[in-house]
Amino acid sequence: xxxxxxxxxxxxxxxxxxxxxxxxxxxxxxxxxxxxxxxxxxxxxxxxxxxxxxxxxxxxxxxxxxxxxxxxxxxxxxxxxxxxxxxxxxxxxxxxxxxxxxxxxxxxxxxxxxxxxxxxxxxxxxxxxxxxxxxxxxxxxxxxxxxxxxxxxxxxxxxxxxxxxxxxxxxxxxxxxxxxxxxxxxxxxxxxxxxxxxxxxxxxxxxxxxxxxxxxxxxxxxxxxxxxxxxxxxxxxxxxxxxxxxxxxxxxxxxx
Amino acid sequence: xxxxxxxxxxxxxxxxxxxxxxxxxxxxxxxxxxxxxxxxxxxxxxxxxxxxxxxxxxxxxxxxxxxxxxxxxxxxxxxxxxxxxxxxxxxxxxxxxxxxxxxxxxxxxxxxxxxxxxxxxxxxxxxxxxxxxxxxxxxxxxxxxxxxxxxxxxxxxxxxxxxxxxxxxxxxxxxxxxxxxxxxxxxxxxxxxxxxxxxxxxxxxxxxxxxxxxxxxxxxxxxxxxxxxx
Numbered sequence: 001x002x003x004x005x006x007x008x009x010x011x012x013x014x015x016x017x018x019x020x021x022x023x024x025x026x027x028x029x030x031x032x033x034x035x036x037x038x039x040x041x042x043x044x045x046x047x048x049x050x051x052x053x054x055x056x057x058x059x060x061x062x063x064x065x066x067x068x069x070x071x072x073x074x075x076x077x078x079x080x081x082x083x084x085x086x087x088x089x090x091x092x093x094x095x096x097x098x099x100x101x102x103x104x105x106x107x108x109x110x111x112x113x114x115x116x117x118x119x120x121x122x123x124x125x126x127x128x129x130x131x132x133x134x135x136x137x138x139x140x141x142x143x144x145x146x147x148x149x150x151x152x153x154x155x156x157x158x159x160x161x162x163x164x165x166x167x168x169x170x171x172x173x174x175x176x177x178x179x180x181x182x183x184x185x186x187x188x189x190x191x192x193x194x195x196x197x198x199x200x201x202x203x204x205x206x207x208x209x210x211x212x213x214x215x216x217x218x219x220x221x222x223x224x225x226x227x228x229x230x231x232x233x234x235x236x237x238x239x240x241x242x243x244x245x246x247x248x249x250x251x252x253x254x255x256x
Numbered sequence: 257x258x259x260x261x262x263x264x265x266x267x268x269x270x271x272x273x274x275x276x277x278x279x280x281x282x283x284x285x286x287x288x289x290x291x292x293x294x295x296x297x298x299x300x301x302x303x304x305x306x307x308x309x310x311x312x313x314x315x316x317x318x319x320x321x322x323x324x325x326x327x328x329x330x331x332x333x334x335x336x337x338x339x340x341x342x343x344x345x346x347x348x349x350x351x352x353x354x355x356x357x358x359x360x361x362x363x364x365x366x367x368x369x370x371x372x373x374x375x376x377x378x379x380x381x382x383x384x385x386x387x388x389x390x391x392x393x394x395x396x397x398x399x400x401x402x403x404x405x406x407x408x409x410x411x412x413x414x415x416x417x418x419x420x421x422x423x424x425x426x427x428x429x430x431x432x433x434x435x436x437x438x439x440x441x442x443x444x445x446x447x448x449x450x451x452x453x454x455x456x457x458x459x460x461x462x463x464x465x466x467x468x469x470x471x472x473x474x475x476x477x478x479x480x481x482x483x484x485x486x
Contacts, residue, residue, distance in 0.1 A: 040371035122357070130318050131354035131413075134346055135368045135420075142371070 022214050029140040029148060036141055043137075044146050051150025055112040056157045062107055064169070067162040070099055071170020072177075075189070079174070088184060092167065092192035098253060100162045101204040105212070105245040108155060109238060113216040116147060117237040120220025121230045144217050152209030159205045163193070200256040207252070208245050215241045269330055271296050271424055271456050272315065277324035279314055281307045290324070296423065297450055299457040301430065308460035309351060309428050315458060316348055316426045328424075347417025347425040351432055353409030355401040355416070362388065362397040365416045372420065387415040390448065392441045407438035414442065418449050425449070427459040 078091045120143065123129050129139055171186045219237035223229045270293040277290040285307055292315070294300050304311055313319040317326055317333035326333040328346070348354065355364045365384045369375060375383075388394045391411040396404050401412070410432075417425045427446075434442060449455045 043367065043371045119358075126357060127350040127352060127354035128356050130313075131348060131350060131356075133318065134316060134348035134426075135371070135416075136345075137368070137371050 018218075022218055025140070025144065025218060026148075026210070026214050029144045032138055032141045033145050036138075040137065040141065044142060047142065048146035048150050051147050052153050052157075054115075055108060055151055056154030059107060059111055059154070059158060060161060062111070063104060063158050063162050064165045066103055066107060067100060067165035068169035068173055070103055071095060071166030072173040073170075074099065074166075075170045076174045076178070079178075084184075088188050088192040092189060093194075093197060095166050095170075096163055096193050097197045097201055097256070098249070100166055101159060101201050101208065102245065102249050104155065104158050104162050104205065105208045105249075106242065108151070108158070108208075109212055109241045109245065112151070112154075113212045113241050114234050114238055116213070116216035117220045117234045118230055120217050121223030121233060122227075124221060124223050125227060144213070147217060148210065148213040151213040152206055155205040155209040156202060159201060163198075164190075167193075196256075200252060204249055204252050207248050211244045211248065212241045215244065270294060270327070271329060272458065273327040273330075274315060275325050275327065277314060277321045277326065279310070279319075279321050281310050287311060294424065294456050294458055296456055297454040299446070299450060299459070301459050301461045303461045305462075308462065312426055312428050312458070312460045316346070318348075345423045347420070347422045349410060349413045349417055349425065349427045351410075351428045352406065353401060353413040355409055355412055357401055360398050360400055361393060361404065361412045364401070364412060365419050368416065368420045383419060387419045390418070391415045391445050407434050410434070411438060411441055411445070414445055418445065418453075418455070421453045422455060424456045424458065427457060430459040430461050432462075 074095055075087075075091050078087045078094075082090055120129075123143070129143070132139055132142055167189045168186055171189055216237050219233040219240070222233050272292075272294045274290050274292040277287065279287045279290075281287070287307075290311070292300070292302075302308070302311065302315075310319065314321050315326060317328070320334075355361070356367070359367070362384050365387050366380050369380045369383060373380075384397075385394070388397055391414060393404075393408060393411055393415065396408060396412070401409050404412070414425075414427070425446075430442075431439065446457060450457070
């Protein structure tokens, strides 16, 4: 009993320490972003562009396919089981506010979050991070800030893209499969999305972007001695990012 | 059980000073009361039997000693790193190079110049070209670090460290695995940096019965650091 309590206490203190370190890392990055405005901008901008390209542009195809698939599923089920008046509203709300932000998060975590952890871990093992420090280039400014901004920007771009793909793509795919099923024009579906729902889903993905970037980078920094640590911290980072996004998603939905 | 070293008695204040540094490396090894001073233009070789990198990391402020202090220009090295005035005043040649893997050799050398200066790209390109000529890597400019051998990676790392004309450069494991050709290029570049820019060097060295040719030209003062465990 005592061992169990001691174990629980240790785990709780680990969790608290982890979140405190995450908050510190984020705070240092934001302070540096403000205090070093313009400093080294051309270098940071290049890293930022690459991050947006990798996380955003290169993820367009998987996000499109997944969004159309989920859009088709939700619209088909709504058409099948809901009274006509509810189909448009319910489909739009479920997709825009709940499903698409989480779906986009899972894809970005699996694709870019894990890559980021491995990249930072490798940089640490190769002395690249120590070399940056010796060159007077703060890690938070050169490594974390562009990844943070890139991740958030890519999330917002991807979610916007996912709306259109899920609503319009899902509608037309379902229409092609079952001609008589869609008893309303596609524009109704797009107009069925409330502005406030869009705002809340953008709030969600912004928080997802921050959490995924910080979690992925922080787990990369935990790699210290050997390449064998890379898969360990990468899988931890994936699980932790996924759990945090699921919790944030629920919390924001309850608040909204 | 310990330490100790000295440099020539000279008037100017020490660029880098280690004062009473104690460091517990692991169960079998510790350093006790390491004292060292380096002045502008000097080249000091730290002859250490084991944990050479660890001691050099302490001297560079990348690892905290258990006690004692490391001063850069008279200020604690941690505060020197927090102060952006420190920027570009030191360089480090890691044993493996420490080059950014996703960036070409030329862009690696250009990185500190792009970050710390507002020089136009054309001027930076000129300086990178000169740095590459200096270390004999003009052919490798567009290659990524993983595409060139370890010795050339260390040369590129030296070129990157010297590109910003630093006051002090740390070199880990000075002669580690260098071929004759790489070693000559290394010696030449360090020599020229010292005579031209008065750059100081602190290098770690393995104890060797037959030191590599040119090391006496390169390293003026040898500080032997012994380490043990009580």
